[in-house]
Amino acid sequence: MSEEKLMQIFIMGKAYNVPAGITIMDAMEYAGYQFVRGAGCRSGFCGACGTVYRKEGDYRLEFALACQEMVEEGMHLTQLPFTPAPRSRYVLDDLDAGENVLLQHYPAIARCVSCNTCTKACPQDIEVMDYVQAALRGDLEKVSELSFDCIQCGLCSMRCPADIKHYHFAQMARRLYAVTQSPEPDHLQTRMSELAEGIHEAELDTLMKMNLEELKQRYAQRVIETEGEAS
Amino acid sequence: MNTIPYFPGCSLKDTAASFESSAQFVMEKLGLQLQELERWNCCGTVSSLTTDDLMHHLASVRNLVRVQDLEQTELVALCSMCYNTLSRTAQRINADAEERDKINQFMDRESDYQGAVVVRHLLQVLRDRIGWQALEQATPHSLEGLNVACYYGCTLLRPKEAAIDNVEKPTIMSEAMAAAGAMPVHFPFAGECCGTYQVVDRRDLSIERSFRVIQSAAREGANVIATACPLCQHNLKEAQRELAGASELADIEIVYFTELLAAAMGMDSQKLPEGLSARMQQVAEAQTG
Amino acid sequence: MSRAKTVSVENFRARVEELSGENVFACYQCGMCSAGCPLTDQMDRLPSQVIRDLQQDDITLLESNAMWVCASCLACEVRCPKGVDLAKLMEALRQLHLRKELDHVSIDEMSPQEIAKLPQIALVASFRKKTG
Ligand code: SF4
Ligand code: SF4
């Protein structure tokens, strides 16, 4: 431990010395913070660990995922693991995907001023402003495509001066698009009928009987099918 | 084919799609294709009027940057609210280097806006670039029997610096209609407000204003009202639906001016508003029969 | 205890002039603006009275509904013989409220049915003029 290079960071204003080359999340734990909430997958997928920081000499406030972003000397940071942003209630099958549907449920979309702050805040490098704009003009396909990598961290909505709930309406758009417009993939159809026929029951039984080690081995050996070659 | 950078606006992609499709049809026929900006955002719809509120001009400026990125200096809009907002922002920001600087610094992920883009409405392009004569030649299907009241509303005429024609006595849309063979009807409410966005929380007010526009057009003998704005169109139609009842006001067709031009150019009647096709059919039958 | 947000009224006239960029004393009360305004029926003060009240630094103007009924049609602006842009004064009055988060349209209370079919430009415009 003694040869390890330490650097100074500030967590909620208090200085700590932490090892260089670790993530913000690890640094906070090193400093003694315990994550009761605000941490999940620890690998950049769940969106639970939103964090906000300012670097020494940088006028910008930066946003990232604590489990992904490395600490830097002189960083000032805190966690923003949750954005209060209520979701609209809807029954997918009852929605008319026609005119204005996203606006009907999320009218604040119409308040966007095109400041692009959301895009700058997004740790997934999504063109958030562009998907807000696509939503305003009712383009479900474009919203779905652009927002596909969204992990619902909420940082965009935390920053937006127009109080838009980006990730909620984007999810609604993807759902609607999937149900009403996007072509149903063949392999999904095939798999569904296989399931109905019970073709995979035996395989499932075998898996259920395996112990942890065997399961791990199977997992490591798995073959990932690409679209179309499902069997 | 010649092309011109084109800003559609949100409503034309959704609630007012026929405005766009008819305009595209018309411009194809005229040999000047509307080239939609690949990436664009809502113009903001209404111009922000306070001295310090630059934030609300950002949306428009971003679109001007897109035009600049194409190495073009002209942008045409179809929706008159978009036209008005884009044009006013362009004029303000083109003339003020200091404000332009501020905006450029804020939009640090865009190329700097140089202040050279001019915004025009499609009607101006028709008048100044195509010409009424060419329009007349391109419209073989007569609009005879259609008495068209051209409704401008606010945003094509005001403020003065955004006016596409004489502020108090505009004729540009009537000239387009006349070139297409329709009979323009002059009526005093051509430039009166339809109640605009008040429809959102003061619907009573927009319905009342819009109904007066319809009454005025009817009084002067119009059987068609031509509009250039999805919001005027919406408000007028709502007023008609709500207040016209069984009166002759219910029979007035309220359509986009581009739909009339498209009809005169032979657009498939399936794609035209039902009432308009029916009326044209009637006239045609009366002529042959 | 949370404090209710209020519009600050210090230097009322000066603040409105600053925000609008207009000189309220340019107006000589001819009434042309009120004559042409399409929405006076619904206003508790006429446009020309709005500017008169500004000249007199009358802060009760903040409670008037005129700024919210005004549709920014600019009929007054193109007709004023003194070149006063009343629409900008109306906007400044609205902004005094909106900048304190005193919205005039309640987005949360709008139902999907109300919004359905409204053209986008109606919503964008309304929210820009009536929410902060
Ligand atoms: S779009 Fe918003 S919620 Fe989704 S990942 Fe980006 S910042 Fe997070
Ligand atoms: S932060 Fe909000 S207002 Fe700004 S571009 Fe994104 S959605 Fe629009």
Ligand code: SF4
């Ligand atoms: S038209 Fe102009 S000068 Fe006349 S009352 Fe109105 S603001 Fe004053």
Ligand code: SF4
């Ligand atoms: S801008 Fe407002 S005050 Fe002026 S005429 Fe129009 S509605 Fe009346």
Ligand code: FES
């Ligand atoms: S903990 Fe899941 S994304 Fe960071």
